[in-house]
Amino acid sequence: xxxxxxxxxxxxxxxxxxxxxxxxxxxxxxxxxxxxxxxxxxxxxxxxxxxxxxxxxxxxxxxxxxxxxxxxxxxxxxxxxxxxxxxxxxxxxxxxxxx
Amino acid sequence: xxxxxxxxxxxxxxxxxxxxxxxxxxxxxxxxxxxxxxxxxxxxxxxxxxxxxxxxxxxxxxxxxxxxxxxxxxxxxxxxxxxxxxxxxxxxxxxxxxxxxxxxxxxxxxxxxxxxxxxxxxxxxxxxxxxxxxxxxxxxxxxxxxxxxxxxxxxxxxxxxxxxxxxxxxxxxxxxxxxxxxxxxxxxxxxxxxxxxxxxxxxxxxxxxxxxxxxxxxxxxxxxxxxxxxxxxxxxxxxxxxxxxxxxxxxxxxxxxxxxxxxxxxxxxxxxxxxxxxxxxxxxxxxxxxxxxxxxxxxxxxxxxxxxxxxxxxxxxxxxxxxxxxxxxxxxxxxxxxxxxxxxxxxxxxxxxxxxxxxxxxxxxxxxxxxxxxxxxxxxxxx
Amino acid sequence: xxxxxxxxxxxxxxxxxxxxxxxxxxxxxxxxxxxxxxxxxxxxxxxxxxxxxxxxxxxxxxxxxxxxxxxxxxxxxxxxxxxxxxxxxxxxxxxxxxxxxxxxxxxxxxxxxxxxxxxxxxxxxxxxxxxxxxxxxxxxxxxxxxxxxxxxxxxxxxxxxxxxxxxxxxxxxxxxxxxxxxxxxxxxxxxxxxxxxxxxxxxxxxxxxxxxxxxxxxxxxxxxxxxxxxxxxxxxxxxxxxxxxxxxxxxxxxxxxxxxxxxxxxxxxxxxxxxxxxxxxxxxxxxxxxxxxxxxxxxxxxxxxxxxxxxxxxxxxxxxxxxxxxxxxxxxxxxxxxxxxxxxxxxxxxxxxxxxxxxxxxxxxxxxxxxxxxxxxxxxxxxxxxxxxxxxxxxxxxxxxxxxxxxxxxxxxxxxxxxxxxxxxxxxxxxxxxxxxxxxxxxxxxxxxxxxxxxxxxxxxxxxxxxxxxxxxxx
Numbered sequence: 040x041x042x043x044x045x046x047x048x049x050x051x052x053x054x055x056x057x058x059x060x061x062x063x064x065x066x067x068x069x070x071x072x073x074x075x076x077x078x079x080x081x082x083x084x085x086x087x088x089x090x091x092x093x094x095x096x097x098x099x100x101x102x103x104x105x106x107x108x109x110x111x112x113x114x115x116x117x118x119x120x121x122x123x124x125x126x127x128x129x130x131x132x133x134x135x136x137x138x
Numbered sequence: 139x140x141x142x143x144x145x146x147x148x149x150x151x152x153x154x155x156x157x158x159x160x161x162x163x164x165x166x167x168x169x170x171x172x173x174x175x176x177x178x179x180x181x182x183x184x185x186x187x188x189x190x191x192x193x194x195x196x197x198x199x200x201x202x203x204x205x206x207x208x209x210x211x212x213x214x215x216x217x218x219x220x221x222x223x224x225x226x227x228x229x230x231x232x233x234x235x236x237x238x239x240x241x242x243x244x245x246x247x248x249x250x251x252x253x254x255x256x257x258x259x260x261x262x263x264x265x266x267x268x269x270x271x272x273x274x275x276x277x278x279x280x281x282x283x284x285x286x287x288x289x290x291x292x293x294x295x296x297x298x299x300x301x302x303x304x305x306x307x308x309x310x311x312x313x314x315x316x317x318x319x320x321x322x323x324x325x326x327x328x329x330x331x332x333x334x335x336x337x338x339x340x341x342x343x344x345x346x347x348x349x350x351x352x353x354x355x356x357x358x359x360x361x362x363x364x365x366x367x368x369x370x371x372x373x374x375x376x377x378x379x380x381x382x383x384x385x386x387x388x389x390x391x392x393x394x395x396x397x398x399x400x401x402x403x404x405x406x407x408x409x410x411x412x413x414x415x416x417x418x419x420x421x422x423x424x425x426x427x428x429x430x431x432x433x434x435x436x437x438x439x440x441x442x443x444x445x446x447x448x449x450x451x452x453x454x455x456x457x458x459x460x461x462x463x464x465x466x467x468x469x470x471x472x473x474x475x476x477x478x479x480x481x482x483x484x485x486x487x488x489x490x491x492x493x494x495x496x497x498x499x500x501x502x503x504x505x506x507x508x509x510x511x512x513x514x515x516x517x518x519x520x521x
Numbered sequence: 522x523x524x525x526x527x528x529x530x531x532x533x534x535x536x537x538x539x540x541x542x543x544x545x546x547x548x549x550x551x552x553x554x555x556x557x558x559x560x561x562x563x564x565x566x567x568x569x570x571x572x573x574x575x576x577x578x579x580x581x582x583x584x585x586x587x588x589x590x591x592x593x594x595x596x597x598x599x600x601x602x603x604x605x606x607x608x609x610x611x612x613x614x615x616x617x618x619x620x621x622x623x624x625x626x627x628x629x630x631x632x633x634x635x636x637x638x639x640x641x642x643x644x645x646x647x648x649x650x651x652x653x654x655x656x657x658x659x660x661x662x663x664x665x666x667x668x669x670x671x672x673x674x675x676x677x678x679x680x681x682x683x684x685x686x687x688x689x690x691x692x693x694x695x696x697x698x699x700x701x702x703x704x705x706x707x708x709x710x711x712x713x714x715x716x717x718x719x720x721x722x723x724x725x726x727x728x729x730x731x732x733x734x735x736x737x738x739x740x741x742x743x744x745x746x747x748x749x750x751x752x753x754x755x756x757x758x759x760x761x762x763x764x765x766x767x768x769x770x771x772x773x774x775x776x777x778x779x780x781x782x783x784x785x786x787x788x789x790x791x792x793x794x795x796x797x798x799x800x801x802x803x804x805x806x807x808x809x810x811x812x813x814x815x816x817x818x819x820x821x822x823x824x825x826x827x828x829x830x831x832x833x834x835x836x837x838x839x840x841x842x843x844x845x846x847x848x849x850x851x852x853x854x855x856x857x858x859x860x861x862x863x864x865x866x867x868x869x870x871x872x873x874x875x876x877x878x879x880x881x882x883x884x885x886x887x888x889x890x891x892x893x894x895x896x897x898x899x900x901x902x903x904x905x906x907x908x909x910x911x912x913x914x915x916x917x918x919x920x921x922x923x924x925x926x927x928x929x930x931x932x933x934x935x936x937x938x939x940x941x942x943x944x945x946x947x948x949x950x951x952x953x954x955x956x957x958x959x960x961x962x963x964x965x966x967x968x969x970x971x972x973x974x975x976x977x978x979x980x981x982x983x984x985x986x987x988x989x990x991x992x993x994x995x996x
Contacts, residue, residue: 042694043668046566047573068569073667081671081752081778082652087369087406088900092751094652095671096897096936098659099561100554101640103931104897114368114446114931118663120620121556121567134406138371152914177920178913184923290923294913304914368931368959405899405926410962423795423955425609429972432965443963449933450955 056126058083065122072098072105072117075128083107083117087133107131144331145169145303147499148324150310150347151339152176153183154289154485155477157296158210158492159337166500170302171331173324175309178297179290181341182484185453187364187401187409188289189377190486193229193281194384196245197252199510200462204483205253206506207490208283214489215285218299222292223404229284230259230267230376231383232275232438239276242381246279255282270373270439284377286401289485305331310340313351313474321351321473335499337475342419342456344464344478353470354518357479359454361420363413363427365435365447369406377401378438383412387482388461392416394427398434400442407448410435412482414455421452455482458516465491465511466498475499476513524550524598526844527614527630529605529792532560533830534822534837535636536588539597541841542634547848548596550628552603552616558592559585560638561658562830564665572668584830600628606958608633608792612817617958625964632817632844633796635805636837637789639823643679644784644885645903645940647893648747648756657687657783670696672778676756677736678702678744679783681879682829685727687781692734699775700737702758704784707740709878716874719867743882745772747780756780765883784881786827787939791957793820800951801826809862810853811840819844828872835864886943895944896937898930903944910945918952921945928952931959 043050050066057063058075065074072095075083082092084106096104098118105117110127113135117128147163149156152174160170174180190211195201215224233239246256257280264271264278297304305326314323314330323332338355340347345357379399386395392415399411413427428450436443458464458479468474477495480487490506497504526542528535531553543549551558559565563585566572592599603616606625614628641658648654655663655671657679663669674697677688688701710717731738739758745767746757760771788804798813799806804826807813811821821840822833838861846853855862882888889895891904909915909924918941921927927941928934933954934941942949 042664042670043570043572045574045693045695046570046668048566048668049571049573051569051571066570068567068571069667069669070567073663073669076663076667076669076671086900091650091900092652093650093897095655095659095663096643097641097656098662099640101932102656102897102936106931115620118659119554134369134371136370136373177915177917179923180917180920184919290920294909294915294924298913306914306916365962365965366929367962405929407929422797423607425607425968426972428955429965429969432962433969436962436966443966444961446959446961447956447965448931448959449929451953 054124056122056124056128058128059130069122070118071107071109071115071120071122071126071128074122075117083128084131085133106135108135143333144323145171145333147335147337148173148331148333149302149337149339150174150324151341151478152178152293152297152304152306153181153339153341154179154293154488155341155480155491156337156339157293157300158488159339159477159495160300160302161296162492162496163499164300164302166496168499170300171305171333172297172302173305173308173310173326173331175307177306178304179293181343182453182456183289183293183341185364185451186289186485187411188287188292188485189483190285190287191229191377191483192249192254193231193279193284194387197248199506200483201249201252201254202506203487203490206493207487208285210489210493211285211287214296218295221295223288224285225404226285227401228376229281230278230378231281231381232264232271232278232378233381234275236276238381242279245384256280257282268375268378270441271378272438272440286377287485288404292485310347310350321471335473335475337477337495339477341478341484342454344456344476348476351471351474353468353474353513354516355464355476355479355513356516357456357458358416359419360457360481361413361415361417361452361454362411362482363424363431363450363452365410365428365431365450367408367410367442368446368448370402370408370445372402373441374400374402374408374439380434380438386412386414389414394430396427396430396434398431398438400435400438408442408445419454423450456484457481462510463487463491464513465494466508466513468513470514522550523629524548525630525848526550526632526634527552527612527628528634528636529608529614530560530636530638530822531555531558531599531601532636532638532822532833533562533584533588534833535560535634536592537834537837538634538636538819538821538841538844540591540595541838542845543595543597545842545845547845550598550600550630552600552605552614552628554602554604556601558599558601561662563588564662566668567666570668584834604958605792606956606960608796610796617960617964622958623961623964625960625968632819632848634840634844635793635818635820635824636822636833637792637824639786639788639827640935641783642785642787642939643782643936644881644943645889645893645895646744646746647890648749648753649782650894650897651747651749651753652751653749653753653778654747654780654782657683657781660779660781661687661690664690664694670694673697674699674777675779675781676700676702676744676758676775676777677781678756678758680704680881681783681785682875683783688736689727689730689734691781692730692736696779698734698736699777700739700758701731702739702742702744704743704761704882705740705879706763713874713878716870717878719871743767744780744782745888753778753780761882767882767888785879786823788824788827790824790951791954793818793824794951794953795955795957803949809855810843811836812843826869826872828868832865832868832872835861835868839865889944895940896927896930896934898932899926901925901927906941906944910947915945917947918942918945918950921947
């Protein structure tokens with residue numbers, strides 16, 4: 040079941056953004072993290088020491104585990120940043136900055 | 139109470155200097171106890187950047203001590219290596235204007251004569267050394283000997299290597315004296331520690347420890363803030379600072395002074411200093427100070443404007459009026475020794491200081507003349 | 522911009538305070554990092570989602586409708602998407618704007634009310650960093666705000682009153698919730714039944730919903746391990762004995778792709794600490810009027826102690842009335858807020874009872890293996906923390922941090938501080954975070970140039986070096 044159903048949500052028309060080159064759908068009002076969850080993704084970062092995958096943890100902008108690169112800008116908190124049409128979201132490795 | 143000795147020497151202070159004194163005293167065959175009112179590296183050591191520098195020192199006794207210390211650090215790096223995050227990264231002192239470059243080059247000539255390796259860097263070669271430096275700088279001097287350690291790790295690992303007994307959370311309240319008036323140990327809030335020798339390595343608290351021993355040593359705190367950025371890939375290779383820093387270090391002003399000092403760390407974040415102000419032990423955030431640090435750092439490295447500061451913290455440099463530390467026996471109280479007042483250079487100068495203190499404690503002739511560091515060189519204030 | 526009262530946080534405490542103060546003639550500005558007011562408790566689906574039934578089962582909606590309508594009818598200015606990173610004495614509130622957070626604005630105020638709320642505490646266990654393991658409140662926030670869930674099958678675990686609405690909320694959204702794993706001992710509820718009696722109907726409601734959604738309630742159980750390679754595939758849960766140890770041989774595997782886990786809440790005190798406010802334990806210390814010990818600074822809600830939305834409303838209301846009187850130079854008359862004070866006293870007692878009932882397993886720290894990451898940001902293991910405490914003489918959280926980097930990363934120890942202290946075997950200590958949020962260096966540098974341009978009539982940029990030599994101040 041889509042959790043939008045019990046809330047009787049009637050969001051505006053869906054739009055697309057890309058996640059590591061793959062097109063995914065999002066609806067207005069979703070954060071990048073919400074769009075990624077809705078698309079079945081739960082990780083979009085690897086840690087800088089052990090290279091371990093991470094995604095949402097605290098969900099409210101405190102833990103910085105959901106850092107992701109959006110439109111070339113690294114270390115954005117996916118749980119805070121709204122998804123916008125055409126966003127280019129990329130899995131972030133390490134510090135997120137290029138060497 | 140037993141009259142038996144606790145140990146050969148009590149070192150007051152479990153910071154970098156106390157740790158180095160403990161290591162070299164132990165290696166000289168002495169039985170050592172280190173006592174601190176707080177934890178290991180709880181004072182200035184834990185708030186520092188871990189500079190092992192010759193570049194910021196003018197020829198004289200402090201530079202001689204720095205050169206001695208660097209040799210000792212090099213040996214320790216072989217033993218403790220990565221655990222103390224030793225990095226022989228070199229320093230790059232940049233001049234923003236031709237006038238400042240001329241002054242910097244004069245200093246370098248004098249430092250070279252005193253045994254410092256220096257390499258003049260012209261403006262067009264700057265980016266070979268530091269690709270992200272701002273354009274328009276006049277030139278620089280490269281100091282290959284400058285190095286860095288992670289100071290808290292260095293203190294903790296030197297203490298562990300010393301095998302000294304460590305008593306933290308224990309405050310020295312006074313000294314014990316024999317019938318001849320000589321020192322016989324220290325009194326603490328949790329019992330006496332009896333020893334024929336005591337080393338005051340209490341950093342900014344060194345003046346207070348001296349007072350509790352009945353001698354005058356005017357150590358004052360000089361506050362500094364450090365800004366710490368998000369972790370980055372290695373982008374800044376050296377310790378990079380503006381030539382103005384040397385003037386600020388030597389200044390006697392109480393007002394806020396800042397000059398940019400920027401360096402990467404093995405762990406990823408970039409550390410940004412250096413501010414100096416005399417405001418007592420006030421630890422509260424000073425936005426003017428950290429703003430000035432950020433302005434200085436972004437002027438040297440424009441890419442930093444996009445980089446986020448995760449935190450900032452204050453530390454207190456233990457500062458004596460003539461900017462030289464107090465090292466050696468105190469003629470006013472036989473048995474008392476001092477190893478404090480290193481201002482902002484305490485990590486770098488710790489090994490040389492510990493080495494000299496160990497020589498004194500074991501009755502050897504110290505490698506350096508201790509006269510400039512005499513602890514009784516400051517006349518008591520008239521009251 | 523100037524205001525009489527700046528309120529930091531637009532949750533129940535902040536909004537109640539703002540309304541009370543504005544009703545008494547103050548100009549009030551509320552700043553909040555979220556795109557809409559409400560805070561964590563009244564978090565609403567983003568407007569773009571056009572949800573027609575936005576409530577979760579625990580929120581009957583009345584409280585929020587009242588706050589929302591009162592706010593709309595008031596003169597209160599609400600600045601959303603304002604991430605406050607520091608409050609300067611005097612007072613100037615500095616906030617980074619929008620999701621980008623590249624620019625900072627300043628709001629000057631005569632008084633400040635800190636209604637900064639709290640965040641969730643999660644204690645570590647093997648596998649807790651796997652994708653699919655989320656904070657219980659995080660799962661709830663994503664569900665409330667984004668109408669999304671992380672998977673199809675979720676175990677809810679830990680301890681605390683939050684787990685019930687999380688489990689029923691996920692189940693109502695269509696997620697299979699095979700178990701709610703609660704460490705607390707049901708016997709403890711009986712011991713505190715008088716203080717908790719008022720909430721019995723609410724508890725019964727949850728019990729009915731758990732039953733309806735076939736959520737198995739495992740009391741006195743804990744998650745001992747989360748399994749998976751690159752993502753969660755299941756958890757092992759086990760029973761606890763009366764001493765809080767895991768009972769050998771009771772482990773059972775539950776397949777799941779989501780684990781929503783939490784061990785209670787922690788007050789957000791960064792701004793208060795930087796202002797110099799004294800704490801009481803982990804929370805900001807306040808008096809009967811909700812004043813901190815720093816003149817001009819009030820605090821209310823979870824920042825002053827975890828107690829829930831109704832308590833936050835009462836505290837906020839009292840704080841707002843106190844500010845209104847004090848800024849006019851008069852002493853407020855507490856008898857005018859006697860009802861709110863009564864509610865506050867009752868709910869604080871209730872919160873204390875909850876606190877006594879809900880506790881993580883007594884021996885959680887011993888059960889964390891050396892290889893488990895404790896500091897998620899810097900990937901510092903329990904073994905490294907123990908080594909610092911045992912071999913390097915670190916007897917307090919700050920020294921552990923210096924020697925291991927635990928707590929030095931992006932989150933600045935907000936996630937790991939309780940765990941690091943517990944594993945090191947030392948008392949938790951205030952962390953001192955002068956910046957409540959990461960601040961771009963460019964923002965600080967610009968503020969420096971603006972400040973020096975104002976000071977210096979020649980308008981010379983202070984960041985630019987001149988050839989005049991270092992200015993030597995008076996010695």
